[in-house]
Amino acid sequence: MAPVSIPTVTLNDGVEIPQLGFGVFQVPDAETTAAVSSALEAGYRSIDTAAIYGNEAGVGKALAESGIAREELFVTTKLWNADQGYDATLRAFDDSLAKLGLDHVDMYLIHWPTPARDLYKETWKAIEKLVADGRVRTAGVSNFQPDHLKRLIDGADLVPAVNQIELHPGLQQAELRAVHAELGIATEAWSPLAQGAVLGDEPITAIAARHGKSPAQVVLRWHLQLGNVVIPKSVTPERIRQNLDVFDFALTDDEMTAIAGLDRDLRTGPHPDQLN
Known part of the structure; x- marks a missing residue:
């Protein structure tokens, strides 16, 4: 099978991120190496993990065993809430890097704004330092609301390149995506x-029946046509491959409109204002 050519999205700092990546949320560390290895064999090159997932070491092992050149990979991890604050962020980043077995990550995200703790501006300063030092290629946030984004950017050296948010047909986040477009921030979908x-x-x-595709493939195609970066998760090799098989068909305008009608404030995770 010919290797899959995955399109990229150019971020506000010129860094290119593969538009379709592989997530490892809720994958136990013991299963992570096999899942990431399957993803890399299938053709994924972007892998998304986080400190709180407890599987950075498993990701790192798969990357090391893959034989794929480091410059071909795009590795994202995230800072957990308890580690926010300037010095704590730098320590937590060192810990993540050691577990991954890497000398840099491609993208580092603040996992949640945790507004009640009010540390995300200080945390962002530490991440700006990591970018300036060449240890992080591009930086962003996750689960930030419009007011969090605007407050973060005020006085900052860097505008986040990405905001990774819960986004799918049941929670389309039109207002937040419009703010991203206004600020030059790419939208990345978790729980796609x-x-x-x-x-x-x-x-x-x-739509799936009409195109001879699975419902999951239709939803991933919808994300791609909206311009979202998307990181589906699976531990099943067949499904891992299927999730990548979405570049040989396109949804019509009518089909995109039909999916737009499914928006219903359906959250699978916590609301960002309520997680501290």
Whole structure:
């Protein structure tokens, strides 16, 4: 099988991120190496982990064993809430890097804004230092709301390149995506399939039948056509391959409109204002 050519999105600092990557949320560390190895064999080159997932070491082992040149890989990890603050961020980053077995990461994200702790501006200063030192190629945030973004940017040297948010047909985040567009921030979708909760929705199943694709492939295609960066997760090799097989068809404007009608404030995770 010919290698899959995955399109890239150029971020606001010129760094290119593969538009379709592989996530390892809720994958136990013991299973992570096999899952990431399957993803790399299938053709994924962007891997998304986080300190709180407890599987950075498993990701690092798969990367080391893959034989793939470091410059071909795009590795993202995230700073956990308890490690926010300037000095704590730098220590936590060192710990993540050691577990991954890398000398730099391609993208480092603040995992949640945790507004009640009010440390994300200080945390961002530390991440700006990591970028300036060449240990992080591009920096962003995750689960930030419009007011968090605007406050973070005020007085900052860097505008986040990415905001990784829960986004799927049941939670389309139109207002937040509009703020991203205004600020030059790329939208990255976590839980892009709503943990399966949208895959039985009637226009998605009808569109899937029409194209000879699975409902999951239709939803991933919808994300790509919106311009989102997307990181589906699976531990099943067949599904890992299927999630990458979304570049040989396109949804029509009518099909995109039909999926737009499924927005219903369906969250699979916590609301960013409520997690501290």
